[in-house]
Amino acid sequence: KDLDKGLEKTKTNIFGKLSRAVAGKSTVDVEVLDELEQILISSDVGLETTIKIIERIEARIARDKYINTKELNSILRDEIVQLLAENNTQDLEDFFPPTDKKPYIILVVGVNGVGKTTTIGKLAYQFKKAGKKVVLGAGDTFRAAAVDQLGIWAERVGCDFYSKGMNTDPAAVAYETVQYAMNNDCDVAIIDTAGRLHTKLNLMKELTKIKNSIDKKLPEAPHDVMLVLDATTGQNAIEQATKFTEATDVKSLALTKLDGTAKGGVAIGISDQFKIPIKYIGVGEGIEQLQVFNKRAFVDSLFK
Numbered sequence: 001k002d003l004d005k006g007l008e009k010t011k012t013n014i015f016g017k018l019s020r021a022v023a024g025k026s027t028v029d030v031e032v033l034d035e036l037e038q039i040l041i042s043s044d045v046g047l048e049t050t051i052k053i054i055e056r057i058e059a060r061i062a063r064d065k066y067i068n069t070k071e072l073n074s075i076l077r078d079e080i081v082q083l084l085a086e087n088n089t090q091d092l093e094d095f096f097p098p099t100d101k102k103p104y105i106i107l108v109v110g111v112n113g114v115g116k117t118t119t120i121g122k123l124a125y126q127f128k129k130a131g132k133k134v135v136l137g138a139g140d141t142f143r144a145a146a147v148d149q150l151g152i153w154a155e156r157v158g159c160d161f162y163s164k165g166m167n168t169d170p171a172a173v174a175y176e177t178v179q180y181a182m183n184n185d186c187d188v189a190i191i192d193t194a195g196r197l198h199t200k201l202n203l204m205k206e207l208t209k210i211k212n213s214i215d216k217k218l219p220e221a222p223h224d225v226m227l228v229l230d231a232t233t234g235q236n237a238i239e240q241a242t243k244f245t246e247a248t249d250v251k252s253l254a255l256t257k258l259d260g261t262a263k264g265g266v267a268i269g270i271s272d273q274f275k276i277p278i279k280y281i282g283v284g285e286g287i288e289q290l291q292v293f294n295k296r297a298f299v300d301s302l303f304k
């Protein structure tokens, strides 16, 4: 239900326009395809991904001779699911990923304001609900508010919290959070980082240092490096993804605030462009309004 509501604006945007584009037409012609291209671009699917989708539909028209406008929706839906499937090969079934790693270490990266703290809090809540012992590590040591906010979330969720306060070395906080998790039988540690987008080289150095210190304490960790992006920021989100993927080995995405945008198509574009699976989506401010990303459910909800 949250997902349907969260995607409402995007749905109205895409399909309102699409139904106007095909009004009075029986087959999908060049005009409809041009219109579809504009619609997808305007919902932030991204140029490259849009072109890919259009080309696939053209290929089907070439194969089947023509496409009835009534079939366009279901064809579009199939193509988007297929596109998402290329990167999201295995959608999570539950919030906690299947893993034999204990403690499982998640390093969370992303710029300020995208909903990083909220997403960490919501995740901790779900992990706790699934019976996991959780610790949050306050690795964003540049903002006092970041440390405080994370502490508040830990209290709200009822999970452990590791902090050395602000202006401390984030790599040391990360290392000690892992140590804390190992010493206290935690199933999972979620480590926050500062969202400063300075130069690419600085970002790279900072994240590398944090990753190395985690790995020194626990080989092969962090097991996940999750980039949080704000779906309402469109091209900015793409720019951020470019910078972070160049700076570090981003393994998964969390896309927040899908409820606040008519351009939820950005989920499709980003996953395709960066070849990174989307793990979680934020569909509201509430503690329960984080969902495991499921490509089929996402697309179904869009086309409902």
Ligand code: GDP
Pocket: 111, 112, 113, 114, 115, 116, 117, 118, 119, 256, 257, 258, 259, 260, 281, 282, 283, 284, 285, 289
């Ligand atoms: P941070 O600076 O990246 O840590 O961002 P915060 O976690 O403090 O979030 C910034 C704002 O975005 C807060 O007001 C959150 O309540 C809001 N927010 C986070 N996720 C979502 C979401 O999925 N939907 C909506 N509508 N708001 C969200």
